[in-house]
Amino acid sequence: MPDADRVLPPTTKDLARAAGVSRATVDRVLNGRLGVRQATVDRVNQAIRDLGFVRNMAAANLAKGRSYRFVHLLPSSGDLFLEELERCIAEAARFSADRLVTDIRRIDANDPHAVARDLAALGAEGCDGVALMAPRSPPVRDAIARLDDAGVPVIPFVSSQGGSFVGIDxxxxxxxxxxxxxxxxxxxxxxxxxxxxxxxxxxxxxxxxxxxxxxxxxxxxxxxxxxxxxxxxxxxxxxxxxxxxxxxxxxxxxxxxxxxxxxxxxxxxxxxxxxxxxxxxxxxxxxxxxxxxxxxxxxxxxQDPGHLARSVLRRLKALSDGREVFAAQERIRTEILLETNL
Amino acid sequence: MPDADRVLPPTTKDLARAAGVSRATVDRVLNGRLGVRQATVDRVNQAIRDLGFVRNMAAANLAKGRSYRFVHLLPSSGDLFLEELERCIAEAARFSADRLVTDIRRIDANDPHAVARDLAALGAEGCDGVALMAPRSPPVRDAIARLDDAGVPVIPFVSSQGGSFVGIDxxxxxxxxxxxxxxxxxxxxxxxxxxxxxxxxxxxxxxxxxxxxxxxxxxxxxxxxxxxxxxxxxxxxxxxxxxxxxxxxxxxxxxxxxxxxxxxxxxxxxxxxxxxxxxxxxxxxxxxxxxxxxxxxxxxxxQDPGHLARSVLRRLKALSDGREVFAAQERIRTEILLETNL
DNA sequence: CATTTTCTGATGCACGTGCCTCAAAACATT
DNA sequence: AATGTTTTGAGGCACGTGCATCAGAAAATG
Known part of the structure; x- marks a missing residue:
């Protein structure tokens, strides 16, 4: 095993050495903390570019003790697609690399006030994000806005009227x-x-x-x-x-x-x-x-329910840590199925 | 922030406590090491089921210092789809949660002996997996078999004749x-x-x-x-x-x-x-x-080149650590595009 | 020049898991 | 009971990053 010359992705330690600063300073730059001279910031950023440094998110989340608690609110109808979707959500959560817990709850999606109440109740639960599959209505919109203000992102899921959502148009x-x-x-x-x-x-x-x-x-x-x-x-x-x-x-x-x-x-x-x-x-x-x-x-x-489920989880994660999503992966396709491409 | 009652996914420490054993024994069971009484193994497995324990792969890979070095061998033609695919591979590698390095190399895919030579050369490089886009031929098949014997999995990519591969039929x-x-x-x-x-x-x-x-x-x-x-x-x-x-x-x-x-x-x-x-x-x-x-x-x-690129990376990873893939995510769809679903 | 302020380095712990060692305990055999 | 063997516990270091703290260096100010 010629393991000696393996080129490993650079770490913050490599960055520090390349930029001629300490790991503490690299850390300050990476996490946008104050109190670093512009010249030093530039040196670090140059090193990032030179080495092609990419933050190891797994290690970062581990260090931060980051965990996600998401809630999916789905209509309580029993149609086949919904059942499959629910299965996919549970599966996607289990396969997630991060520590995350998802709750799937059935709600009376057609009663706007009930939905608003359910949303409001979530605010006190300390959850990090909500995927909501329910028609948008004024009470619901208000409840969503309040949650958003409280720092809990709400993503409209599969069907929504107006605004962006995860699912096909x-x-x-x-x-x-x-x-x-x-x-x-x-x-x-x-x-x-x-x-x-x-x-x-x-x-x-x-x-x-x-x-x-x-x-x-x-x-x-x-x-x-x-x-x-x-x-x-x-x-x-x-x-x-x-x-x-x-x-x-x-x-x-x-x-x-x-x-x-x-x-x-x-x-x-x-x-x-x-x-x-x-x-x-x-x-x-x-x-x-x-x-x-x-x-x-x-x-x-x-539309692929598995993709839907994984996509909404990735989006919720990105929203809760203020990251951008990897857009190309999140485009939900309108699929056409014939006998030949099942 | 009612953070106290957050239910976090259980860790090996929780497992140990629940099973009434030490973390060392949990570790032995989880990683299939010998020297644990069957009764103890059963207790731990029961605790795993009871708590719904799922190994934190991010932490595990971090601890193992696991890193992946993959090589993509693509034909040296310049068609548009191939260019896009190459872009997607690089992007997928950058966005991967694990530490992985991908090399993309252009080869003379239509010369079976040249391909076989390139594959053989990879054996000595200490790479963990290969994605190969080239017609299958006897010399190539032999080279693949030799690499496989050496523990380097080779995945036929996009087009292959006979056998399974990543891409649409x-x-x-x-x-x-x-x-x-x-x-x-x-x-x-x-x-x-x-x-x-x-x-x-x-x-x-x-x-x-x-x-x-x-x-x-x-x-x-x-x-x-x-x-x-x-x-x-x-x-x-x-x-x-x-x-x-x-x-x-x-x-x-x-x-x-x-x-x-x-x-x-x-x-x-x-x-x-x-x-x-x-x-x-x-x-x-x-x-x-x-x-x-x-x-x-x-x-x-x-077929979606982004999905192809991500899928082959996930498969290579799974192969190199002897895991199963999450099959539902890896089905490459034959997509039909019309004006309305671009 | 001396002093204050701003910046930087050194160091250490934490996260969850893998992997190692060493000793203690439990068990089996004589 | 004495011995050997197998099983278990305790503890520690490592991985890469985040987040502290504190002292020291450099720069700006008087």
Whole structure:
């Protein structure tokens, strides 16, 4: 083992030697402490550049006794995507190099005041960051602002209305669905149905907006009537779908808008639909993948829950120590899944 | 700051207390050292489960003075994707939490004996792992085996023939291109041209295989003549393309097979092509993205070079310390890019 | 020049884990 | 009981960095 000439990354000790100062001064410069002459600061920074010094974050966090306590607030609905997401969060936390504890709590995301109360309660808990999956509303926004003032960053997670958040843009996801729908449906006129659990949710609205915009701009021959709402009920789904299909001999496509596509896809299996009907659904779950494989679905638009979970943890960490994130790693992609790239 | 009741992840000290043993014994159990009674081992393992203990890898690596020295051997061609990949590798190494040094070297990947020589030379260098992007051939395979025997893991990177490797499956990528081509081209018959730099490269062959298989199975009305080879030459590209287009009034699609799509796409811009020609290209580069945005290209099939770079580093690390990787994070996705999900 | 102020060096402990040594304890064998 | 063997405990140093403290040097001020 020729271990002698191994080039190890430089440490603060190497820096000190190269800059001709002591480790204490290097430390003062690195951590921006006062009382160092500009000339000395420059010498140290020059050495940093010369040696290509990179702070060993693992050692730094160890020394600081840094630990992170994060809380994830997720809606208490039981959809498949959410379950998978929860699994991924727990897994990502376990695999994290740092000492971190994550709490996953289910909240009543649709009651703004309940959410605000839950957020306020977190302030007293001494947690270092919150990932919140709930619609933004004035009470919630205020609660977030108060937490932020108290130094507890809150990251909107997966879905949020307005402002930045971790997750894909619903409008872009809808537009991608629309583009695929138009391309797959081929030239010529026809109609495309949009099936949604409920259109009151903001994410559904945004997807629909993106979908409509693309269809209007690029495929004007395709007509899109008002969305059919299922309220998650299999019987109702069957009923509205049958009625809509019966009335439209020119049906070319079906866009399953909601995140919970299981019920509509199950219903679809038992119906007598036009051959070559283009069906597009959201989120990779056991239900959508099965449907893609047996041909009920043509494409799935999704985001990787594992990536989401890891990304939000990295972002929370970066926020709590005032660092920048490694942007390239945090771009959540709007993925298109076909049979060939599952 | 209610910091008192913060629940910190347990340390080996907590483990020792819970199991009623000393830290030395905990250490023996954790690191599988001999000379501990089974009953004691069980007590410690029980405590690990009870407390949910997870080893602090950062501290462990710090203590071990663990450092990684990896070498990336990349082909010395100058294509855009490769440049981007190189950038990502350097960036990923800088952002790594561990102390690691990566060397990126350009090699003559198409000369099996030269590659084998380069690999052999690495054995004496005392490096901890190699990422190799070169076709597999008998001399190369032997060199890899020798390195492996010497305890230096070698990971085939991005493209490899046979065996597992880090990167997307070329056949699946070709199949995805084929599926999109068939769907986008619509019903009815027509022909689809395949344009490649050269068909001698194994990755081109595999893409073509996947592409053909899907077209034959799902879109038999589309004809795919023999691939047009450009040898990277703009004039030749223009010539073969013009000739092929002129002879085919039924042209519906064009599949740009090679990783270096810049030349064909540039040529395409100046040509008089059928409206609604479906063009599909590989790899996200400045050239392909520009073409997607101005409509010369309909879809890009790609893999994320940043993810590739980070993934191969994590895998090399895991291999050198005999750990398992976090599989979910290492699945390299075959991505489909449209205007709406760039 | 003397004095104050500003800057720097030397040193040490801490973080959680790995790894070592040495002695003490528990156990097994005669 | 005496002996040998295996198992355990106690303690310490190391890794690279953060964060103290204190004394000494250099610079600025009088």
């Amino acid at each position: 619903d409008r872009a996801a809808g537009a991608t669905a629309g583009l695929l729908m138009g391309r797959f449906a081929g030239a010529g006129s026809g109609s495309v149905l949009v099936l949604s659990e409920t259109m009151t949710a903001q994410d559904s609205l945004n997807r629909r907006l993106g979908f409509d915009a693309i269809l209007a701009a690029r495929f004007p021959a395709l007509r899109v009537p008002a969305s059919l709402e299922t309220y998650g009920d299999p019987d109702r789904t069957r009923a509205v779908l049958s009625r809509a299909v019966a009335g439209r001999p020119d049906l070319r496509g079906l866009y399953v808008l909601s995140s919970e596509a299981r019920v509509p896809l199950d219903v679809l299996g038992g119906m007598d639909l036009p051959r070559d009907l283009v069906v597009i659904a959201h989120e990779r779950t056991a239900a959508t993948v099965a449907a893609l494989l047996d041909g009920r679905v043509s494409a799935i638009i999704t | 070329d056949r699946a990528a070709g199949a995805t291109a084929g599926l999109l081509m068939g769907r986008f081209a619509g019903a009815g018959s027509g022909s689809v041209l395949v344009l490649s730099e050269t068909m001698t490269a194994q990755d081109s062959l595999n893409r073509r295989l996947g592409f053909d298989a899907i077209l034959a199975a799902r879109f038999p009305a589309l004809r795919v003549p023999a691939s047009l080879e450009t040898y990277g030459d703009p004039d030749r590209t223009r010539a073969v393309l013009s000739r092929a287009v002129a002879g085919r009034p039924d042209l519906r699609g064009l599949y740009v097979l090679s990783s270096e799509a810049r030349v064909p796409l540039d040529v395409l811009g100046g040509m008089d092509l059928p409206r609604d020609l479906v063009v599909i290209a590989h790899e996200r580069t400045a050239a392909t993205v520009a073409a997607l945005l101005d409509g010369r290209v309909s879809a890009i099939i790609t």
